[in-house]
Amino acid sequence: xxxxxxxxxxxxxxxxxxxxxxxxxxxxxxxxxxxxxxxxxxxxxxxxxxxxxxxxxxxxxxxxxxxxxxxxxxxxxxxxxxxxxxxxxxxxxxxxxxxxxxxxxxxxxxxxxxxx
Amino acid sequence: xxxxxxxxxxxxxxxxxxxxxxxxxxxxxxxxxxxxxxxxxxxxxxxxxxxxxxxxxxxxxxxxxxxxxxxxxxxxxxxxxxxxxxxxxxxxxxxxxxxxxxxxxxxxxxxxxxxxxxx
Numbered sequence: 675x676x677x678x679x680x681x682x683x684x685x686x687x688x689x690x691x692x693x694x695x696x697x698x699x700x701x702x703x704x705x706x707x708x709x710x711x712x713x714x715x716x717x718x719x720x721x722x723x724x725x726x727x728x729x730x731x732x733x734x735x736x737x738x739x740x741x742x743x744x745x746x747x748x749x750x751x752x753x754x755x756x757x758x759x760x761x762x763x764x765x766x767x768x769x770x771x772x773x774x775x776x777x778x779x780x781x782x783x784x785x786x787x788x789x790x
Numbered sequence: 791x792x793x794x795x796x797x798x799x800x801x802x803x804x805x806x807x808x809x810x811x812x813x814x815x816x817x818x819x820x821x822x823x824x825x826x827x828x829x830x831x832x833x834x835x836x837x838x839x840x841x842x843x844x845x846x847x848x849x850x851x852x853x854x855x856x857x858x859x860x861x862x863x864x865x866x867x868x869x870x871x872x873x874x875x876x877x878x879x880x881x882x883x884x885x886x887x888x889x890x891x892x893x894x895x896x897x898x899x900x901x902x903x904x905x906x907x908x909x
Contacts, residue, residue: 707896717881717897779897784835
């Protein structure tokens, strides 16, 4: 089954404790992206990647890191989480044609993160 | 600049009523994609439809229909004979397809409309 998976689905942590949220897709998509969803703000892009070893910032990258060492995986790293990073996080992936995203972005199930 | 406005924050209807969710967008691009996603209470984002800016044909899928009007920059979503299972947050989104650096492939989301269907 074609899907985007994220782990963990729920996480409660404390300020400053490094964490990683994993994202994996089995559709051989080149494009992957992370969004955060906050009440009243909709979804905002954090980082995106057009292929292995190619990543770039979205609109709200501060406090986050990403890596793309393999095509299927795109982990989101919070090196020193703070309470304002409490949010619902979504990973998404899509096909690309050249440098253009050509297909619908499919989303993972979401990761609800609480930073105390 | 790209922007999506969903002016209706919350809508409540009774089962079997028809309901229309409004979406107005702003873009200077001549080519773009428009999307609708559904987010049920369980939290996942479910893709509903994608529409190319060159295709203004309305689309119907079961009880769902979409009205795309370039002249008014609107892409409205209608649910006919609503059901309790339609209760969710619905997001409209816009994506410019061109290679524009940090906007590449990005989805610009509206803030969502919470639809509640009462039995």
